[in-house]
Amino acid sequence: MHEANTAVSPKDRFLTVYGRKPVLEALDDPELRVDKVILADTARGQAAEDIRRAARSAGVPVHRASAHRVKVLAGNGKQDQGVLADVVAPRMRPLGAALRTTPLPGRVLVLDGITTPANVGMILRTATAAGLGGIVVPRRGVAALDPLVVKASAGVAFRAPVLRCGTAAEAADLLTEAGYQLFGLSASRGEPLFDAAVPELAAFVLGGETGGLSAEVAEQMTGWVSIPMPGAVESLNVAAAAAVLCFDLVRRGLPPERARGKGRPSR
Structure with missing residues (x-):
């Protein structure tokens, strides 16, 4: 049976971007709606503060998670840089x-x-x-x-x-x-x-x-x-x-x- 479950998976609503620069670009784009940002609890320093500031400005919640959890959600353990964002894809x-x-x-x-x-x-x-x-x-x-x-x-x-x-x-x-x-x-x-x-x-x-x-x-x-x-x-x-x-x-x-x-x- 195909697609018997009518609940829409987050994977069918969002595109996930990871890495400091892609996440900041998504937060700064007025034509995109970011659902949430997930920041590794090990992320510190100016880069993490820039992301928190951009998220506040855009009204986007920031959730903390373990570095391992961020890697799992991003699906890329080498390039996530401890941060990812779920961006709403309105036509997906x-x-x-x-x-x-x-x-x-x-x-x-x-x-x-x-x-x-x-x-x-x-x-x-x-x-x-x-x-x-x-x-x-x-x-x-x-x-x-x-x-x-x-x-x-x-x-x-x-x-x-x-x-x-x-x-x-x-x-x-x-x-x-x-x-x-x-x-x-x-x-x-x-x-x-x-x-x-x-x-x-x-x-x-x-x-x-x-x-x-x-x-x-x-x-x-x-x-x-x-x-x-x-x-x-x-x-x-x-x-x-x-x-x-x-x-x-x-x-x-x-x-x-x-x-x-x-x-x-x-x-």
């Missing part, structure tokens, strides 16, 4: 919840096995710029939504329409049940992207940097599309391929939810 929600809304998110991307943070961040930025209805970022098998992803997205990750679920296979199941047709993006198989008919409810699955789509997900595809490459290049970087795909969808016309004025990020 569980995939199951998005599929219970009207209208449905329209055309979406699904990430399957993309483990390089820079690629995930660039895909979030591109898909958001192109007005796609959502980017499915599974909690497992894909790079965590951490400061490296935020940096690669140039901050757009905070406002991207991220849809969360457990795995890419789970996403494929949920999308199929909701009436989506699933298309795998391939370097060598399937119909050329620019000639393919794209239904209103379409999910494009992007595979990992080296292995492509996982076998469990590949078998659920409705069809495959490829990017024509007349030059002597075997394949594109996954983020570059995502950019071609996203802006071909723009060329075809705005996704339905944006055309009806429903794609503007909440503030």
Whole structure:
């Protein structure tokens, strides 16, 4: 059973940033809402005072925790510098919840096995710029939504329409049940992207940097599309391929939810 628990996990509401500079930047950004800051009880000195002062100015509570607890919450024991912040991501929600809304998110991307943070961040930025209805970022098998992803997205990750679920296979199941047709993006198989008919409810699955789509997900595809490459290049970087795909969808016309004025990020 997928997403049987209707409670929304904090991981589906916040992006966690860690390290002194990223936390200060989040607190100083008037367009971001920080839910809380967690400061290690070993953090002392001017850096800790700067963070406390910025949090007070922004009206954000600061909680103390053990250094070990901060490392566990950050998921990065080498770079957390004893501080993290949970930043509200207003357009991030569980995939199951998005599929219970009207209208449905329209055309979406699904990430399957993309483990390089820079690629995930660039895909979030591109898909958001192109007005796609959502980017499915599974909690497992894909790079965590951490400061490296935020940096690669140039901050757009905070406002991207991220849809969360457990795995890419789970996403494929949920999308199929909701009436989506699933298309795998391939370097060598399937119909050329620019000639393919794209239904209103379409999910494009992007595979990992080296292995492509996982076998469990590949078998659920409705069809495959490829990017024509007349030059002597075997394949594109996954983020570059995502950019071609996203802006071909723009060329075809705005996704339905944006055309009806429903794609503007909440503030």
